[in-house]
Amino acid sequence: MRRVRIATWNVNSLKQRLPRLLPWLDDRQPDLACLQETKLTDDALAELLGDDLAARGYTVAIHGEGAWNGVAILSRVGLEGLLAGLPGAPGFPHQEARAISATCGGIRVVCVYVPNGREPGSEHYRYKLAWLSSLREFVAGGPEATVVCGDMNVAPTDDDVFDPAAYVGQTHVTAPERAALAELQAVGLRDVVRDRWPNERVFTYWDYRAGMFHQDLGMRIDLVLAGATVAERVRAAWVDRQARKGRRPSDHAPVVVDLDEAPDGDIGPVVPPPSAPAARGGPGRLPQSS
DNA sequence: ATGCCTGAAGGGTTCAGA
Numbered sequence: 275m276r277r278v279r280i281a282t283w284n285v286n287s288l289k290q291r292l293p294r295l296l297p298w299l300d301d302r303q304p305d306l307a308c309l310q311e312t313k314l315t316d317d318a319l320a321e322l323l324g325d326d327l328a329a330r331g332y333t334v335a336i337h338g339e340g341a342w343n344g345v346a347i348l349s350r351v352g353l354e355g356l357l358a359g360l361p362g363a364p365g366f367p368h369q370e371a372r373a374i375s376a377t378c379g380g381i382r383v384v385c386v387y388v389p390n391g392r393e394p395g396s397e398h399y400r401y402k403l404a405w406l407s408s409l410r411e412f413v414a415g416g417p418e419a420t421v422v423c424g425d426m427n428v429a430p431t432d433d434d435v436f437d438p439a440a441y442v443g444q445t446h447v448t449a450p451e452r453a454a455l456a457e458l459q460a461v462g463l464r465d466v467v468r469d470r471w472p473n474e475r476v477f478t479y480w481d482y483r484a485g486m487f488h489q490d491l492g493m494r495i496d497l498v499l500a501g502a503t504v505a506e507r508v509r510a511a512w513v514d515r516q517a518r519k520g521r522r523p524s525d526h527a528p529v530v531v532d533l534d535e536a537p538d539g540d541i542g543p544v545v546p547p548p549s550a551p552a553a554r555g556g557p558g559r560l561p562q563s564s
Numbered sequence: 565a566t567g568c569c570t571g572a573a574g575g576g577t578t579c580a581g582a
Contacts, residue, residue: 290570290571341580342581391582427581481567481582493582
C-alpha cells in the first residue's frame with residue numbers, strides 16, 4: 275500500500291541549510307515538505323535550488339521575502355489551488371511571508387510560520403495572537419481534509435517544554451498563546467504527534483547555545499495538525515532528531531508523518547522522481563536518543 | 565553570560581530568533 279509522507283521543517287535559512295536539505299530529502303523521501311524560515315525571495319529560492327528540487331520530482335510553491343520569514347511547500351503528489359499568504363491576516367505593519375497553502379494529493383496543506391511574539395504584552399505579541407486568530411478563521415472555512423503544518427511558536431502544554439519554570443514570563447507558553455492554539459485545534463484538528471506519543475518527551479526545537487540539544491532541553495513548537503479524515507490515516511508520526519545533529523544544523527528538527535492511502539484511493543497525481551533511489555521506510559518510533 | 569549560538573544586513577556592529 276502506498277503511503278504519503280508529510281514533513282514540516284523550520285530550516286532557518288535555506289541558503290545556509292542547502293547542504294543539509296538535499297541529503298535529507300534523498301534520505302527521508304517526503305512526498306510533501308513544508309518549510310519555514312526560508313529567508314529568500316521567490317526568485318532567489320528558484321535560482322538556488324529550483325533545479326535540484328525539480329530533479330527530485332518536486333513541484334515547489336514558495337512565498338518569501340528578502341531576509342526574514344519565508345515559507346514553501348514541496349510536493350510530488352500534485353500541487354494546485356496555490357494561495358500565498360493568509361487572507362485578512364494582520365501585518366507588522368505589512369503582511370509578512372508566513373503562510374502558503376495548496377491542495378496536494380487531495381489534502382489542503384497549510385504551511386505556516388507563526389510570529390514569534392518577542393515579549394508578552396508587546397506589539398509583536400498582540401500581532402502573534404491576532405495572526406493566530408486569522409489562521410483559525412481561514413482554516414475554519416476550509417475542507418475537512420486539511421493539514422496545518424509548521425512552526426507554531428507555541429508549546430501546547432507544559433509537557434512540551436523541558437522545564438516550565440525556565441519559561442515563566444516568556445512567550446510560547448503563555449495562557450493567551452495556548453488558548454489561541456487550542457481555538458485553532460478546536461476547528462477540528464488533531465495534534466498527530468502528541469496523539470501518537472501521549473506520554474513521551476518530544477521536542478522539535480533546541481536553542482543553539484549551551485549544549486541544549488545534547489542535553490535534550492527543548493520545546494515542541496513545530497506541529498502537524500490534521501483534520502479528522504487525515505488524522506485517521508496516520509500510521510507514523512515522529513521527530514527526525516538526526517537532522518538536528520552534525521554540521522550546521524537548523525535549530526529545529528523536522529516532524530515526519532506517514533499517512534496510509536486514502537480510503538477511496540485518491541492520492542492525487544503521483545509524479546515519480548526521474549532517478550530516485552528506492553524509498554526507505556522511516557522509523558516508526560521517536561529517535562529520541564542516539 | 566540573564567542573547568551562552570546562528571543568520572542576515574551591512575559595514576567593522578546590530579537586530580532577530582524562542
